[in-house]
Amino acid sequence: MSGDGWVAVVGTGPAGPQWLTPETADILGRATDLVGYGPYLDRVVADHQRRHASDNRQELDRAGHALDLAAEGARVAVVSGGDPGVFAMAAAVLEALDRDTEGRWRDVSVTVHPGVSAMQAAAARLGAPLGADFCALSLSDNLKPWAVVERRVRLAAEADLVMALYNPASRSRPWQLGRVLAVIGEVHPPATPVVFATAAGRGEQERLTVTTLGEADSSQADMRTLVIVGMPGTRVLEREQGTLVYTPRYYEGA
């Protein structure tokens, strides 16, 4: 057992190295061990590092493994995609620490470092759909009841918040996005802009769709998609160079 180990929770950004911060690059360079979901590790792992890849679930086990390694003296980077503080590993690492009633990890230094999250990449590629008040909601009901998801979506719509929807769809989550868009449609008009951003910033994989609440096809979303639902004031600009979407900073009407 050594007191020199640490855990640093970092994020690569949602695409290639263009959005990986210098701070995170520095930490990754100093780490002896990388812990995280395999595809994220593949983006950043170097020859001298031990790679501890795991499935994209089991965040709590992964956090405990990282803390164990650090308690033994390793310098561990826990690697998320995006920002580790937004629907990613930072909360899981702190939850593991919180459950450590025996003080196993008492001496482990734990730090968190911000990154660019998927909603920011998606928003930037489209213009500025998050330009006013907004919220970020996960549609996954692995860790919260579905009724909570619907309730939050409805209240967010009533508050005229733009919504960035994480985890909108997967093989085990086929109908949820359609249901959420229907709930929002009970509050907002059908012309309200909706954006599907799949693999934003990842070159040829990227697919951006600008549609409306009335016409959105929720089957277009998959695990790599970030959905942004505007509010009634959100505007779409058709330019020769492409379509832009923004939510004005000012609030019009009531």
Added chain:
Amino acid sequence: MSGDGWVAVVGTGPAGPQWLTPETADILGRATDLVGYGPYLDRVVADHQRRHASDNRQELDRAGHALDLAAEGARVAVVSGGDPGVFAMAAAVLEALDRDTEGRWRDVSVTVHPGVSAMQAAAARLGAPLGADFCALSLSDNLKPWAVVERRVRLAAEADLVMALYNPASRSRPWQLGRVLAVIGEVHPPATPVVFATAAGRGEQERLTVTTLGEADSSQADMRTLVIVGMPGTRVLEREQGTLVYTPRYYEGA
């Protein structure tokens, strides 16, 4: 008039170069002109660049100036702190384009590039307070009626969303944060964690305070402060290395 000009809307991140992305560094290196609020430009300006500094208001004028320069062939970086898409210049530039009914800027290429926003820096320095569903709200009523601010805050509290509050206080905005905390206090218990993060990530200027809804002193906030108000499930961990705050990914009870 040349067709080679462009406008790229970028953000420096909320502190020093540690959070400035490689993409943004590259754009800043290629720009002939930088447009933005003076202190942000000071972080990044190089000798060969023209510097167009302006007050932190007048975003629309500044956007128009950047587009004019680009229409004359300049390569213009519009520089925000933080993420340009979050309460910053991206929406203003698109709003200017939207108002360009004469097509003055029709040929100007406009791109937006994500960055680390203040709430992410603040959250990371404290742990993971934004670890579950959250919203980002500006308390400025320059561009929306105060009633809209209060209504959004109340609905966000009812939705159990963690709140990142931008522009919580200034000389012209002395009472608003206190009022907002009181509104949230009508929904959440007094023990709900609240974080004041002033100048997060800026070395010795940084001041982090972890308090509660019942005990928060809103006069601690100034223009450089980002306030995060948790939800009832948000947890505070006291460690020898410092205090951490996180919002669990799971939802407990109703």
